[in-house]
Amino acid sequence: MMFPSTVLTFIFYFVLFFTTYLTLISSKSVVIEVKGDCATIGQQIAHEHGYRYVREIFDGFCEIEEDPLSKNHKRYRRAIEQGIDPVKILLEHEHVEWAESQIPKKRQKREFIFNDPQWNSMWYLMRHLQMPTVPDLNVTGAWEMGYTGRGQVVTFLDDGLEFDHPDLLENYDKEASTDINDNDDDPTPRYEPTNENKHGTRCAGEVAAKVNNNICGVGIAYHARVGGIRMLDGDVTDSVEARSLSHRPDHVQIYSASWGPDDNGLVVDGPGRLAKKAFQDGVLHGRGGKGSIFVWASGNGGRYSDSCACDGYITSIYTIAISATTERGNKPWYLEECSATLASAYSSGQSNAGERDIFTTDLNHECTNHHTGTSAAAPLAAAIYALVLEANPSLTWRDIMHITVLGSRPDAIPSNTNVVRNAARFNVSSRFGFGLMDAGLMTWYASGWKNVPPMSSCESAISYPKRIITTRSDQTFSLNLIECKNDIDPRHEVNYIEQVQTFVTLTTDRRGEIEIYLYSPSNTRTQLLPKRERDQSNKGFQDWPFLTVQLWGEVPHGQWKLQIVNTGGGSATLMSWKLIVHGTREYPISPRSTYIQSAYESDRSSCHIECKLDEPCGNTDTNCTACRHFKQPLTDGKFPGSYCRQCKYPMALDTLTHRCLLCCTTNITTNNCCQCASSWDGFCLHPLVTPSIHMNNWLTSSIDIMRNKFNKLDNYRQTFIIIVLVISFISIIICLIILSLRQIFNSRLISRQEHANVEYVMLQNVDDHDDEETKSIETNGHTKKILPTDTTISINHAEET
Secondary structure, rough: OOHHHHHHHHHHHHHHHHHHHHHHHHOOEEEEEEEOOOHHHHHHHHHEEEEEEEEEEEEEEEEEEEEEEOOOOOHHHHHHHHHHHHHHHHOOOOOOEEEEOOOOOOOOOOOOOOOOOOOOOOOHHHHHHHHOOOOOOOOOHHHOOOOOOOOOEEEEEOOOOOOOOOHHHHEEEEHHOEEEEOOOOOOOOOOOOOOHHHHHHHHHHHOOOOOOOOOOOOOOOOOOOEEEEEEOOOOOOOOOOOOOHHHOOOOOOOEEEOOOOOOOOOOOOOOOOOHHHHHHHHHHHHHHHHOOOEEEEOOOOOHOOHHHHOOOOOOOOOEEEEEEOOOOOOOOOOOHHHHHHHHEOOOOOHHHHHHOEEEEEEOOOEEEEOOOOOOHHHHHHHHHHHHHHHHEEEEEEHHHHHHHHEEHHHHEEEEEEEEOOOOOEEEEOOEEEEEEEOOOHHHHHHOOOOOOOOOOOEEEEOOOOOEEEHHHHHEEEEEEOOOOOOOOOOOOOEEEEEEEEEEEEEEEEHHHHEEEEEEEEOOOOOEEEEOOOOOOOOEEEEEEEEEEEEOOOOOOOOOEEEEEEOOOOEEEEEEEEEEEEEOOOOOOOOOOOOOOOOOOOOOOOOOOOOOOOOOOOOOOOHHHHHOOOOOOOOOOOOOEEOOOOOOOOEEEEEOOOOOOEEEOOOOOOOOOOOOOOOOOOOOOOOOOOOOOOOOHHHHHHHHHHHHHHHOOHHHHHHHHHHHHHHHHHHHHHHHHHHHHHHHHHHHHHHHHHHHHHHHEEEHHHHHOOOOOOEEEEOOOOOEEOOOOOOOOEEEEEEOOO
């Protein structure tokens, strides 16, 4: 019966180890002021009194701590036993001016508790504070780093702005506002009984509602400035759109629009010539040449099977298309799918299922908790971009897109099931783009971001197949894209894809029955056009620019394929098609310019992945470990290479990217670091980026904390802890061995006793062996049955001693 004692032994050594560990970690610290240099005088004093020198805080102020392993530690203990404060002994030293024990003080983190009455209703901002495992936009992560939108201006192209709303007035920016409909500078909406013109006021509150004023809620960028451009409350012409899109591009950083063509599943429409020029001028000249940010709601026509692929504002390369997901991460009924969607934010869902809407400001100085649709999601994205630009005002419009791609989380949306994993290892879908926007992660990227190289664009030759796609059939068309390899003009050389436009001219009997797919040279399939059941038009597509961002990071060189699927009873003819690929000649993502510590870092060691960037990685695994994010150009200067050929545990060499990649602990083999299980949320390193920095797993975080503390100890303490741990482990093994031997011994003893009892009974009845009848004998509580020689012996234990 050794098991209880074994458990007690294990508990004893476990407690001994951790008590020792915590004792060593929590050694008593003292700060002394010395006459002279800490490195010499401070170390001498520490050694003489049984302390260990830790660091110099200021000139002459040294931190020392109790050292149980010091030869002079008995002096410290003797003072304690005699009731003498060891600090007083230190003060008696001729070189000590002042000394004080460092006592831990209770300090409480200033959490986000606002007096705005509806703060707790803003689930999409703060629910992870109540339920850490449930995702939200992680806005508090950006706030913790100090980003609240200061210095940023967001304007809303909408039906007006009630700028004197008490929750908006302080952040209102007159320079970012105008009235295109009435040709004046007052963006106040036109009031009427149904409050139809509430849209712009609601959108503005999501961004810049004042904080801590006991009114309504809190804006994501509550220190940003907001303006309104009244342009939807009247005839919307190409001129009206262009004037709105180009209002004060030197002053406005972000333009947010939650409108577009009718979402009825029947229309194919987009910006006119003037609006297109306004977009282009904005990204070329806005924000001092860094480019205006145009945020666009992807549309609310999901109930009519509409697709944002037929919305020319979404398929523009200059806009950022934002989709929506519900409180529970579901696909909302109004969502439009298309390959141009870049990312998603939260919005309304099924109210009868208990899913809540977005809370914001409303007309007549009121508040509302019923802002809905992608119209509510896009302003949330615009607000996050205000935080991102505050973190790094030098970001270009394409930097913003790259940061969105890297800083969105596809795993945070449970219904994100139609995911495409492209050859660059990005997960992206037509529903939610690259995933749910993470404000904390995006601002972290922005804070140390290096601008991506200038955009290059290459255009294929136009293909004129003029082939008929008959009823319920499909045809595939190919072209070999060689135009992106351009050694003469770098503006037209693309080696890394960002966006791909496919211009299609197609005639059809019923346009809504057509589906279109594009295959990249890496064989990644992206759906350019889904079926639209309500669209019975016979107008087809005339040089329509279908856009996909789902090939982000891939290489464009090689054969492209276009598949046209005719799902209906009519016929279709592909008249022509061509590709325009936008991206970069050089590798787009550079290592962070600075290493910024934040609450999101998973690796704070001195050998962080961004260390030693000025040194080329050597051929050894040591250098590759130190420089595993460093890339060297090959001799032709076109493609990134690396010197890394082998890597240290826990990293493995990825043969595709030739980098040392951090892997799951259960999945460390060559070339599979990025094949981690979906539940893993720590150290999968994307080929283009630094590792994931979310540490939601408590056990993993605890182990990391203990490891970091252990690494900070000196060699003596580390050795002592290792010895205690080894002794504890050996003791447990010995106890288990003793337990096993005892069990074996007991089983053999019982077997021998039973065998002896049988022999005893047989000897007692040897005289009756000639009798063929069975006899019974009772001995010590046991009933013995003596059988004939040709039968077996049965023993019935009535009681076991």
